[in-house]
Amino acid sequence: MNTLTDSQALTHHEIVTRDRWIAERKRLLAREKALTRLGDEVARERGTLPWVRIDKDYVFDTATGPRRLAELFGPHRRLVMQHMMFTPGAEAACKSCSFMADHTDPALPHLAARGVAFVAVSRAPLTDIARFKARMGWRFDWVSSFDSDFNRDFHVSFTEEERARGDVFYNFTMQPFPQGEAPGISVFIKDNDGSVYLSYSTFGRGVELMMHTYRFLDLLPEGRDEGDLPYTMAWVKHHDRYEEAPAAAAGGCCGSRA
Known part of the structure; x- marks a missing residue:
């Protein structure tokens, strides 16, 4: 991963007085507040999207047996789903999708307190999912869509x-895509009679909303520092592999796409 040395950081940034820094920070703060207000506006628009009723009878393989989509909600009426790239026969799930999933477990009790369930879904067989989930130490529900459309x-x-x-x-949109699997996030709502509706989905860079490590990196002078990498997120590894020697650059697993 590219990192700036201390000397580079000093060379590339103007050194000013505290008063000048506060003035420049307040200028940026005005932009940040405008972005926050725009984000609030977009969130309100997101909440007014129409819904699509899910009429197809999807059945998933879960740790407690076959379950239909409506049964993945548990006691809740809202469900956030991560479409996690894990191809049948692969040794591990996509490293970038795993990076997303690493941020999930601490959020589970807070989501439940707001009546929201979370589940990850992959095409890999449940036995492979269980093996990799144990390796990663994750607690969130993760089911297989192997035998469904x-x-x-x-x-x-x-x-x-x-x-x-x-x-x-x-x-x-129609676009070329380098792999047979892609990342995404979907939100479902269940009504009183058990009917399930799709309320929202996001793909491409939209999935960064699960990657709050990026929010920390965005605070740094060099930001994400991915410009010289062979592809975005090339630096990401499964969290138990960071101590290993760097591997040769390979195609991105699910690196951010516009």
């Missing part, structure tokens, strides 16, 4: 034939 219907899995044609439907 769920991933393809939600446009996070693509066949070789689809990719060979040049474009797949991802992030609400």
Whole structure:
């Protein structure tokens, strides 16, 4: 991973008095407040999106047996789902999707307090999911969609034939995509009679909302410092692999895409 040396940091930044720094900080603060207000406005618009009723009977393989989509909510009426890239036969889930998932467990009690369930879904068989989940030490629910059309219907899995044609439907547009799996987040609502509705989905860089490590990095003078990397998130590893020697650069697993 690229990092700036202390001398580079000093060379690339003007050194000023405290009063000058406060003046410059207040100028930036005005921009930050405008961004916060815009974020609040977008969140309100997100809450007014129409819903889509899920009529297809999806069944998932879970640690407690086969479960339908409505049964993944537990006692809650709202469900946040991570579409996690884990191809059947792979040794591990995508390292960038795993980076997302690393931020989840501490949020679980807070989500539950607001009536929200969380589940990750992958196409890998449940035995592989259980093995990798134990390796990562995660507690969140993680189910397999191996025997269903769920991933393809939600446009996070693509066949070789689809990719060979040049474009797949991802992030609400037709575009080339380098892999057969893609990341995403979806939100579902369950009503009193058990009907389930899709209220929101986000893909591409939208999934960064789960990556609050990036929020810390964005505070630094060098920011994420990914400009010279072979692809965004090239520095990310599974959290139990950071002590290993750097591997040769390879294609991004699910690095941020516009």
